[in-house]
Amino acid sequence: MKKNIRLLALLALGLAACQPEFDKPVDESGFYSAGDADFSNYVAVGNSLTAGFADNALYIQGQENSYPNIMAQQFAHVGGRDFIQPLMNDNIGGLLAGGTQIADTRMVLNATDTTFVNLDEQPTTDIANTLQGPFNNMGVPGAKIYHLVAEGYGDISGVGSTANPYFVRFASSAGTSVIADAAAQTPTFFTLWIGNNDILSYATSGGVGVDRTGDTNLANYRSNDITDPNVFAAVYDQLLTALAGSGAKGAVANIPDVTSIPYFTTVPYAPVPMDAGTAAYVNSQYQDYNNAMLQYAALGLITQEEAQRRQINFQEGQNPVVITDEYLTALPNPQGGEMPKIRQTTPEDLIVLTAQTHIGQDPDDPSIIHGVSVPLEDQWVLTPEEQLLVSNAQTQYNATIKALAGQYELAFVDARAMMAQAAETGIPYDGGVLTSAYATGGAFSLDGVHPTAKGYALVANAFIEAINETYNSTIPGVNPGAYPDVFVK
Missing domain, CATH: 3.40.50.1110 (SGNH hydrolase)
Known part of the structure; x- marks a missing residue:
């Protein structure tokens, strides 16, 4: 014990002798340099x-x-x-x-x-x-x-x-x-x-x-x-x-x-969960649209690639949303006007953060499902x-x-x-x-x-x-x- 006490005393003396070399705190003026710049204003x-x-x-x-x-x-x-x-x-x-x-x-x-x-x-x-x-x-x-x-x-x-x-x-x-x-x-x-x-x-x-x-x-x-x-x-x-x-x-x-x-990276491109029965029903509602796109491709009004891009298809599990895309080809609607310019999202699309509170059932009209029965408008997706x-x-x-x-x-x-x-x-x-x-x-x-x-x-x-x-x-x-x-x- 006495040896330990003497050793501690010697260490204390040694530290005291070294103290002057560390008498300037790192935050004291003069320790850092402004170099070639003037930061006064x-x-x-x-x-x-x-x-x-x-x-x-x-x-x-x-x-x-x-x-x-x-x-x-x-x-x-x-x-x-x-x-x-x-x-x-x-x-x-x-x-x-x-x-x-x-x-x-x-x-x-x-x-x-x-x-x-x-x-x-x-x-x-x-x-x-x-x-x-x-x-x-x-x-x-x-x-x-x-x-x-x-x-x-x-x-x-x-x-x-x-x-x-x-x-x-x-x-x-x-x-x-x-x-x-x-x-x-x-x-x-x-x-x-x-x-x-x-x-x-x-x-x-x-x-x-x-x-x-x-x-x-x-x-x-x-x-x-x-x-x-x-x-x-x-x-x-x-x-x-x-x-x-x-x-x-x-x-x-x-x-x-x-x-x-x-x-732009929080909401996934496929944010809609769906069971098999619901998917089958929704697909039936888009069948006429899907067939029309294939017919337009056969007539040469759009490419086969665009026709496939415009196919709407839901399945059991997580699904892409349906969106309006102004970059799609304008096509005549046999019933008058134009066919809707719609497709489903892909991994290349960026759905904006605020869309997460918009996608899904409309609180004022339960028959409307945004992104499913009603396409998301342009403002919700960066194509x-x-x-x-x-x-x-x-x-x-x-x-x-x-x-x-x-x-x-x-x-x-x-x-x-x-x-x-x-x-x-x-x-x-x-x-x-x-x-x-x-x-x-x-x-x-x-x-x-x-x-x-x-x-x-x-x-x-x-x-x-x-x-x-x-x-x-x-x-x-x-x-x-x-x-x-x-x-x-």
Whole structure:
């Protein structure tokens, strides 16, 4: 025992002698380096992903866990200062305009049946009550790239047409633009993640929109249209000119594939269970249609391949749904008008997340079974043809982002690769693995599009890694496991 006591005393002396070499905590100023960048005035520009949108709403907790706010906390180690956000009034989400609700509350998971529901509470954030800036987080939910340069985008009189209710809350004036307010702060460092909505609004609507490739007249554009790649490139360059004009350094991110997010991968292409008797009955109701398609093929009005594609056939077990497909050939109906353009889904189709509450028996008319007796409308499915339009635009957008990042010597974040990894293998972190599995994967919130706080922490780390590599800085990352994921009611 005495020998053990003496040994412990010697060890204590040895540790005491070594103590001066470890007298600087890792979080003390000076341990980390800003490298070649200046983070004293950081401004983030973008859309809902920048704002911290989650669970189909903007709310305080989401904003506090936005990737720019997480980054700003890490920038504090290397000279970063206060990061001011246009915070909502509550954690309920939703918006009011003069007391009238104009946006839904946040989604939560119902623990009893694992479905999502909106909080049954009254929002308290009224867009008529404007905030005084400036604000470092210039993320505007719903914004497309050309919206960021649009004057009057924060004019309350234009809400519903030319203005955005979220920007109305914190625009410096009714006539300003998002980029004007951002550039007016003369940032020393900026991030820009924009362009998702320029294809995503088309995709999430099931392709109910127009591909505007080749059309540079913004007056023709509607909310669900795909932005022309040339418009995208011109505006993106305009944004970088404004943000980097004073010598600021920055980081940009590209656009993920729609197939990487659970909004398009959660509902299977064959979601309808059916017994043998029901299948036989339903098939009898489609027999005339099936025969007509074969006859049209025999007459040469459609190919044999299309005739087979249009055959409706149910069987015992899980079944594809019947959908309307505008890309099918228009055919005359002997009884007048046109034959319905319908077929069943295949593994190549993407049924949108919100369709899961629509497929099945109509609560108002039990005789209607959506996806069986009544085809699903275009808005519920993104077909392969529509996916190709999205992919073509995305490829061109991402080429522009990568090229301009090089031209302006900015850090580049490959968000597309990161989201693909989450969907395919998952992204490990200290404490687990984040995947794109709906509700359980941890990376995506309940709207199936926007990340959870854990997911935003991953995004923040990706930006920080690219910044460190580009600007020789040593900004520390964060542990995604320290952040929350979905909220269960």
